[in-house]
Amino acid sequence: MSGPVTKIGSPGSRPPYPAPLAILADMKDEVIATVRSSVPPGENWPDLRKTWGFRRDPLTPLLDCYERYGPVFSIRVLFGANVFMIGPEANHFMLVSGRENFSWRKGRMGDLIPLLGDGLLTTDGQFHDTSRALIMPAFHRERVVAAAEVMAAEAAGAADAIDAAEPLDVYHWTRDLAMRIAMQALFGFDPDSNRAEEMAATFERGLGFYGREYPMQLIWGPFTPASRMHADRRRLEELVGAEIARRRERGGGGEADGADILSSLIDATDEDGERLAESHVLDHVLTLLFAGHDTTTSTVSFLAYELARHPEWVKRLRAELDEVCGDREPTTEELFSGLPLLTRAVDETLRLYPPAWIGARRCVRDYEFEGVKVGAGLPVAYSSWVSHRLPDVFENPHDFEPDRFEPEARAKWPRGAYVPFGMGPRVCIGKRFGYTEVHAIAAALIRRFDLELPDDYKLTIQQAPTLSPRGGLPMRLTPA
Numbered sequence: 001m002s003g004p005v006t007k008i009g010s011p012g013s014r015p016p017y018p019a020p021l022a023i024l025a026d027m028k029d030e031v032i033a034t035v036r037s038s039v040p041p042g043e044n045w046p047d048l049r050k051t052w053g054f055r056r057d058p059l060t061p062l063l064d065c066y067e068r069y070g071p072v073f074s075i076r077v078l079f080g081a082n083v084f085m086i087g088p089e090a091n092h093f094m095l096v097s098g099r100e101n102f103s104w105r106k107g108r109m110g111d112l113i114p115l116l117g118d119g120l121l122t123t124d125g126q127f128h129d130t131s132r133a134l135i136m137p138a139f140h141r142e143r144v145v146a147a148a149e150v151m152a153a154e155a156a157g158a159a160d161a162i163d164a165a166e167p168l169d170v171y172h173w174t175r176d177l178a179m180r181i182a183m184q185a186l187f188g189f190d191p192d193s194n195r196a197e198e199m200a201a202t203f204e205r206g207l208g209f210y211g212r213e214y215p216m217q218l219i220w221g222p223f224t225p226a227s228r229m230h231a232d233r234r235r236l237e238e239l240v241g242a243e244i245a246r247r248r249e250r251g252g253g254g255e256a257d258g259a260d261i262l263s264s265l266i267d268a269t270d271e272d273g274e275r276l277a278e279s280h281v282l283d284h285v286l287t288l289l290f291a292g293h294d295t296t297t298s299t300v301s302f303l304a305y306e307l308a309r310h311p312e313w314v315k316r317l318r319a320e321l322d323e324v325c326g327d328r329e330p331t332t333e334e335l336f337s338g339l340p341l342l343t344r345a346v347d348e349t350l351r352l353y354p355p356a357w358i359g360a361r362r363c364v365r366d367y368e369f370e371g372v373k374v375g376a377g378l379p380v381a382y383s384s385w386v387s388h389r390l391p392d393v394f395e396n397p398h399d400f401e402p403d404r405f406e407p408e409a410r411a412k413w414p415r416g417a418y419v420p421f422g423m424g425p426r427v428c429i430g431k432r433f434g435y436t437e438v439h440a441i442a443a444a445l446i447r448r449f450d451l452e453l454p455d456d457y458k459l460t461i462q463q464a465p466t467l468s469p470r471g472g473l474p475m476r477l478t479p480a
């Protein structure tokens with residue numbers, strides 16, 4: 001593998017870190033924006049009670065602000081004003097027509113740099129675009145076909161092993177399964193091997209840092225959550241670095257080791273034959289692990305939750321699976337596009353609970369949207385979660401109604417209305433991969449079990465690092 005590639009250039013300076021420095025930088029930017037009258041109207045007074053409420057349930061106050069102030073407003077959370085852009089047009093502006101006004105790296109995404117480094121989620125501009133072009137082949141159809149076979153086999157094996165006599169935490173069951181799939185698809189590791197288990201455990205521990213309450217993330221120094229997360233990152237560097245070195249020693253790049261994504265990244269070349277530097281391969285593969293793992297786990301869990309509340313949908317989906325697949329597991333083609341009812345149910349789940357619910361950016365130049373001025377330096381976010389719940393766009397927005405995804409009905413939605421994978425040039429690179437994985441796991445469960453929630457279960461939603469059922473999802477599964 002060659003050294004760093006000059007064409008890719010540098011990812012740019014890192015946002016201020018540790019977190020307390022970032023807070024000071026944000027405060028300075030907000031003062032400047034206030035003096036220049038470019039903080040949008042909204043809930044801008046400091047209010048601890050509201051901040052606490054927002055951290056537990058951001059959906060209600062954000063919908064309320066949309067109602068009162070329109071598609072652009074700001075809301076103070078903890079120490080700083082955060083601008084939100086809500087609704088189809090605002091989504092399109094942030095993700096397509098006005099996207100040059102925003103940086104991912106300088107926004108809250110930059111907080112992920114200590115764990116993920118300079119991957120696609122934490123970079124912008126030429127560095128990002130060149131990296132994305134090099135990574136893209138790893139997500140071409142034929143690559144996902146290979147991964148889909150692993151997904152279907154792993155999902156069937158895990159579902160067969162469920163002991164229906166015992167309650168099951170569907171969230172944690174899915175999380176383990178998704179990690180086994182990721183270990184094979186990303187690294188070509190046997191998921192039962194020691195190295196896969198250590199990699200998975202180290203990554204989960206490192207990621208756990210971002211699920212902690214924010215004040216805990218601010219503490220800096222030895223023996224703190226931050227220092228443990230840094231130690232996990234160092235261990236991940238060793239583990240992935242050893243695997244890259246092993247493949248290089250054997251020669252033939254990664255391809256000799258099969259069709260996993262690490263191989264594609266090691267072998268990726270641009271039109272001049274230049275390759276990704278080793279440190280970039282590491283950052284990209286960790287970013288893919290992060291971006292794909294939580295999101296698919298949450299989608300399966302929320303789908304299971306809604307199916308338990310809508311047994312009529314379990315019947316419809318099982319009838320579809322019986323008709324299309326009979327006694328066998330779905331084929332890759334069927335997972336891709338042969339189960340339209342299941343796809344509708346997955347789409348509706350992603351409307352109600354889009355795991356990557358907030359697209360956090362920083363405004364890097366002044367702009368105006370629908371007559372509201374937004375000043376450079378302010379944190380700005382779009383939110384699929386809030387946009388997907390707007391009553392002026394979706395009828396009965398809080399209800400699980402998968403048939404709203406019938407093609408004719410869907411064609412009437414304005415562009416930017418439905419964005420669970422983002423949109424535009426930075427739309428989710430793993431969309432087909434994640435979609436297929438969710439279908440494979442959901443199909444394995446629905447074919448085998450009826451799903452039931454405990455009588456006293458009440459869903460509460462954790463928002464970081466992605467939406468997930470707080471405390472897991474206890475369920476009782478009864479053989480179908």
Ligand code: HEM
Binds near residue numbers: 289299
């Ligand atoms: C149901 C599953 C998934 C959902 C809902 C999802 C959602 C998203 C969303 C909303 C974005 C854009 C974020 C923004 O605009 O701020 C995104 C980006 C991304 N996703 Fe996914 N994702 C899923 C699965 C995956 C998988 C399986 C992978 C990789 C294996 C992946 C890798 C990425 C990457 C690398 C990006 C950044 C792309 C770029 O900036 O060029 N995602 N995803």
